[in-house]
Amino acid sequence: MNDLHEWFQKNDLCPENILYLYRNDRKTVVHRMDGEEVALYAPLHSVLSALPEDMFLNISKGIVVCRSQIVDISNDGIYTMSDGRSFQGRRRGLSDHRRLRAEIRRVDAQPRPMSMSLLEKCSLLDDMPLAFCIIELVFNEDGRGVDFIFRYCNAEMATIEGVPVEEMLGRSFYEVFPNGDKKWLVSYADVALNGTKHILHDYSPEVDKCLTIHCYQPEPGYCACVWQATDP
Numbered sequence: 077m078n079d080l081h082e083w084f085q086k087n088d089l090c091p092e093n094i095l096y097l098y099r100n101d102r103k104t105v106v107h108r109m110d111g112e113e114v115a116l117y118a119p120l121h122s123v124l125s126a127l128p129e130d131m132f133l134n135i136s137k138g139i140v141v142c143r144s145q146i147v148d149i150s151n152d153g154i155y156t157m158s159d160g161r162s163f164q165g166r167r168r169g170l171s172d173h174r175r176l177r178a179e180i181r182r183v184d185a186q187p188r189p190m191s192m193s194l195l196e197k198c199s200l201l202d203d204m205p206l207a208f209c210i211i212e213l214v215f216n217e218d219g220r221g222v223d224f225i226f227r228y229c230n231a232e233m234a235t236i237e238g239v240p241v242e243e244m245l246g247r248s249f250y251e252v253f254p255n256g257d258k259k260w261l262v263s264y265a266d267v268a269l270n271g272t273k274h275i276l277h278d279y280s281p282e283v284d285k286c287l288t289i290h291c292y293q294p295e296p297g298y299c300a301c302v303w304q305a306t307d308p
Contacts, residue, residue, distance in 0.1 A: 080118065080126050087114045091127050095145055096157060099138035109145075109270065111159070133176070135165040147265045149177035158269045160262040194295060198228040207232040207303035210294060211249070213268040223248050224264055227298065236285070236305045260289075267291045267299040 084090065093109045103115040104123050116123070124132065124140055134140050135155055141163065148156040153165035153173040165173045194210075201208050211224040226244040234241050237252075244252055263274045276289040285305040294300045 080122065083116060084126065089114070091131050094127070094132075095142055095159060096161075096163070097123060097132075097140040098163070135163060135173075137166075139163050139165075145269065147262060147269075149173050156262065158262070158266050160266075195228065198230075201230050204230055205232060207236045207305070208301070209233050209244075209303070210298055210300045211264065211268075212298050213265055223250060224261070224268075224299070225249075226252070233303070236287075236303055263291065264299045267293050268297050271296070 087106075089106060089108065095107045095109050097104060097106050097120060099105070099120055100115070103117055104120045105113050105115045106123070107113050120138060120140065124134065131143055132140050133143050133146075135153075141155055141157060145158040146155055147158050149165070150156075151170070151174065153167060153170050154162050155165055155173075156162045198208075198210065208228075208230045209226060210228040212227050213224050225246065225248055227246075229241045229244050231241065233244065237244065239252055250258075260276060260278070263276060266272050267274060271293040273293075274289075274291045276287070276291065278287055279285070280287050285307060288304045288306075290302040291299050
């Protein structure tokens with residue numbers, strides 16, 4: 077065990093910077109939050125024994141994930157992590173995965189409000205000529221996947237989205253845009269959970285425009301977005 081702790085220190089590893097672990101080519105691979113990987117020949121269960129039990133989940137033979145970095149658990153037991161990678165959990169006992177999905181990040185019917193200081197700062201952007209919004213990452217009330225809620229939108233957001241601000245605030249993106257593409261969700265989740273920054277480029281059929289979205293974290297659990305739109 078002492079040798080394992082020394083190996084952790086040598087490779088700058090600690091429970092807080094480990095995203096997941098998996099077996100590959102008879103080695104245990106440790107994947108860090110920054111994307112770097114290190115491997116050793118020790119069995120996975122030996123490495124796991126050196127980590128806090130309440131922070132990590134052994135979801136199948138040879139795969140352990142950080143509990144707080146799980147973005148979604150599908151009905152089929154597929155775990156999606158905050159970096160976008162997915163792992164298949166044990167196929168037997170799918171009810172266990174569904175129960176975990178509900179336990180990990182279940183939210184109240186009334187989502188937590190942002191701090192007033194942040195709301196006050198947002199008001200300075202009401203008339204900014206660039207579209208700006210803040211979204212909150214939430215898990216659905218029944219634990220069936222992830223979503224995000226509009227917490228602030230300036231006037232220009234209504235111009236880009238073609239929807240009045242009052243019809244966006246406090247509502248799910250997929251309520252406002254039922255056919256919205258969920259492929260951006262992983263990036264939004266990474267920002268909200270890890271404080272990383274992303275620049276997204278894509279065509280949005282919902283508004284028939286090419287979008288460039290600059291994303292950053294104003295507070296843990298939230299993703300702020302600056303939107304720029306051009307005609308296709």
